[in-house]
Amino acid sequence: MLSYGNLIDSSINEKIIALHKALAAKPFPGFIESVPAYASLAVFYDAIFIRYNQPNIKTAFEVVKKYIIELVAEISETAANKAAKIISIPVYYNGADLEYVATINQLTIEEVIKIHTSVNYRVFMTGFLPGFAYMGTVDEKIITPRKETPRLHVAAGSVGIAGAQTGIYPIDSPGGWQIIGKTALSIFDKNKPDPCLLKAGDEVQFFSINKNEFEKENEH
């Protein structure tokens, strides 16, 4: 586990994702996978494999740690980050909590929609559910805390806000985010070899569609 502290920050998250990608491109023998979060990266490895391959080492942990420290140094030298993939997501803003988000922030519904669609969001990480992307950061004018009592059922495609984060429920699930709208776009499809639409490091642009457009999209 590598951690850069307890902060939601794009530049820290960029470093984490750069390391995540660098490990995938240049894995060490025994590497299994890595998991990026806001400011930390978990690295999974096969300790038995590493120990049997290098009988003279003390612990696999030390070997992996050394490899990662060297890789971190290498990345910061060649920092040039590739441009993020931008994904456009149509949203029909009619969520059950849209009015609440507007009211507690002293805005009109139209203003909430305008603000939510006004910036591109960074996918900091995925977690909680398969393909659930934690995106941010939400304009402070529409920041809204989670619901005190989570809903037992939130439908797949629901777009929500939790604090300064925004996200889309990939599958039906219980959940406590404030639901402001819905997308007909498939966020998670278990039948695809690559089942998740959004990945850490991507950029998301929401745009508002009306009921007719949403229903048309939903037919496909």
Next chain:
Amino acid sequence: MSIKIIKPGICSTIQDLGRTGFRSLGIGPGGAMDFFAAAVANYLVGNIEKQPVIEIHFPAAEILFQSNTLISISGGDFDAHINETSIEINQPCFIQAGDVLSFKKNISGVRIYLAINGGMEAENWLGSASTNIKVKAGGFKGRLLQKEDTIKIHSVTVEKDNRKIAVSSNAIHSVYNNQNTILCIAGPDWHLINASSENIFLTSAFTITNQSDRMGYRMAGESLSVKKTTELISSPVVFGIIQLLPNGQLIILMADHQTTGGYPRIATVIAADLPKLAQLPVNAKINFKLVSPGEAEERLISLHKTLTEIQAGCQNFYDKY
């Protein structure tokens, strides 16, 4: 060739050793809670360790075999019977078409693994047959087994053989010994808890509550607290991580855990102790003991050696065919 579920039991699923490579997408590993027993059960019928097995809890499933095959049961002991005759666990058992496997009582452990020679047909999702109930994928239609489900099996023709495999029961028991002590390494957020909580964690007993399942074990015990309350941003979590909940109680994440979490991760159960933990029942009391990452590795290697010895014993047996 197939088997048919007569009674499903409370929570029977097809599992293997889990799904890796997709945690970064929020897709957890799942897999057998007691991965040691799942591997042993497979070796005992001449399979490789990754073959799908059925994970069964008590009250257990009842299963009809519609063809001859060879099975084995490892993990807990639910007093397995074929028809009305009790059978030995941790040994291969010859099955004739029409035989019924049932379990009479929960003698020890929490879950058992049924392996079938040649394996069984299961939905492979992202490289694993483990059942992911949340997204309804993998295993048998991505769900718990139900009455009347028929699962195809791939057994090669087996002849009745009354020889036994020389499996050292001591070797198997060594994995589950010292039931009350669970070893762990300090977690990424160990430093967040205060000194008296450190002391409570290391000296007092914690009880596994009935709010425990494949996702996590909720523990009951003396309340722990952090030095100062801070909202943590989400970070990766793993099978075995011990989180401190806002109410001061602990939860240990198990095989079906989420991939990230926002509670302080105060410690992580070492991999070699996860099979033992997976077999501890509700109301069991455990003490946590901290060890170094180096010792955690040594114990994992020793577990692997035990498994390799069992595998060699089984291979020796099946080579004679």
